[in-house]
Amino acid sequence: MPLGIRIFLVYFLFVGLAGWFVLSTVMDEIRPGVRQSTEETLVDTANLLAEILRDEVKAGRLQQSRLPQVLQAYGQRQPQAQIWGVEKTQVNHRIYVTDAKGMVLLDSTGAAVGQDYSRWNDVLRTLRGEYGARSTKEDPSDPDSSVMYVAAPIMDGAQIIGVVSVAKPNRTLQPYIERSEQRLAWLGGGLIVLGLLIGAFLSWWLSAALRKLTRYAQAVSAGQRAELPSVRGGELAQLAEAIERMRTELEGKAYVERYVHTLTHELKSPLAAIRGAAELLDGEMPSEQRQRFVANIEQESERMQQLIERLLHLAQVEQRQGLEEQVAVPLRALVDGLLQAQMARIEAAHLQIEQLVSPELSACGEAFLLRQAVANLLDNALDFTPPGGLIRFSAEVHGGQVELRLFNQGEPIPDYALARLSERFYSLPRPNNGRKSTGLGLNFVEEVMQLHGGELRIGNVTGGVEAWLRLPRFTER
Template structure:
């Protein structure tokens, strides 16, 4: 499972548990407050009735009849979305011996014992309240009672208990519960939807670092991803960069030492052989020839070292230190002018074509050297009296020759260091570093270079710039 999926799944699971707990806690809290509100209203009602009965516990017939009529009346009270259809208030009046004086429901006959906590406490002058299941086998038979003392001067002469079934507030609690659950689900869905871009935002640096690590693994020139400053991801990117520099530095030295050693063997052997022969007796002409060989091989070594140093400096650069606007048409004309004597010596015609010129940002010296290498190769591999064409069309520079093309076995190795093909005219091979230099310069400018055979004959180098 991908990290993003794990992160999202974990967040959804934790949010589910969190929202369930929150909604359940709020629902229970709302239920409690409904009961508190109900009890508070019963307190007011009991105190009001106790004050009305103050001084005399006698419940006259008019009061009893009014309560009976109210209990039988059909209501149509629209309370928000709930319609109340009847009055469900019960009133019980008892004396100091807890004997029933009046019961609005008629369940208790006059004189019957009302032995409940609410009245007992009220007769002591304390706050009396209770919640009782009137039918123990029925969950909806719970009633809440609040009793208040009936006074005669300073003396308590009885108590009045007012009761109401808890089921009367159940519709409001159910409605509140539905709204809370719906709000919780909507909030949960909104948070989950917000988690998707947040998870992408969190995972994006990890993906960037993964691509960066893969590029390092594949030996590609990759830039450190920009992940801000001071954060854990930025520190991790710095660690990757330091690790890359350490690995590349070690591998770089090993490869260059091996390559340079291999390439230097031949000229050094030639110089050593010629030097040993100079100690022997020989004619002046032979001595001059061996000295010329030593000079030629020395120049070859010098050129090899210079090219190696230039290429090494280029490969170690991770980005252009400064960029200037380069007129590629002017650059191409500069290269063709400088190579015109070389081309004329072989009877090669240099042609240019500018169909869509542009001015990218870059390093003029590096691009000039890269294009010089491509055009020089094209001249060397073109037949006498042939043509080399340089075409400019955004975003490419194409160098086309009319030579024999690139052998199939060399297509995959043409950009390797020190890999060089024999010249058609039998001239000495090059150092094999020119095309590698071109590729590094192109990549440093956000592009690349490709070399392929043309269907009609000849080869084509395509230098792409970013």
């Protein structure tokens, strides 16, 4: 299972369980919280009424007072109040008053006057001097029919002369409870979803950064040219820098070892030839033979010099991870300069040159490297073109790329060699002398093309061989 999914699942489990626990706990606290607040209000109301009713109860004229009519009028009121989105259309308090024996003197509903309420906890405990409250179901089979009763003593000095009790049905609180539960459920669910989305984003971001670093490490381990990915975050950025430093150190060490072995192997043949010729020159021999051995020493020395220079150039390109500059490189001017530099060879072999590159075409890249790459291709073309043959430069535009072509008249490349032309140290014998080159030129060209995001192709065409360099085209911004 990918690391990002595992991180998200752990985060999902933690956030989901924590959110569910907190939400369920708060939901469970809504109902008792609302009822506690309501009870607190009933306590204040009962004590207020106890003070208002004290004189009437003490004088024994409660029934003859205006209070029965007041309570009846109170029960008929229609407030039409909007309370936090809930419409209240009627009053719900029931108020009854008892004497010191628990006999009901006054009832806002008119149903309990004259009854003995001394057995009910609200009246019983209040008459004892305790806090009197009870919750009683109007319908024993209906759990939502419970009514909350809160009583307060009517005092005459230190003597309890009566009890006033205020009741409120719990069903009248249900709309507020349901509304609070619904809003809390939406908000809690939204917060959980938001938390999960944030967790998913963080998991994706972390796994994406790790995937970048993994692909980079895999590319480096495969010997491919790769650019260090850009990752944000303190630890991730430090990890990327550490991988890059490790790559540089390991690659540099392996690179030096590989090139020391390569150079040692390639220098064996010319050194052996020079040593053999030097040993023979130490003895007596005809002047003509001596000149031939001296010429061999000069040729092998030149070959070693070329090999060292080509290896140095190739090493510089292979060690680079990107271009130092990306400028407009006019292709016609580049080709003209290379042809002018090789004009002595061209005239000596009486070669025909066709320069068909348009002056308006420019490649985007590093001028020095592109010049060296095209110079290697031209050098190969001159080696394999017979005297009086044709060399032709042309260029075409394909979308955002420009294709530079170099055709040289001559024998086709053998099929077995086509796939190995850019292989390091692989070379074909030159037609004029049968000798091979260092085998590093086309490998250098391919490395330069990879740095530019381009492509090198070489193939047989009618009448000879053609090389294609596909490069990014420079366009004015």
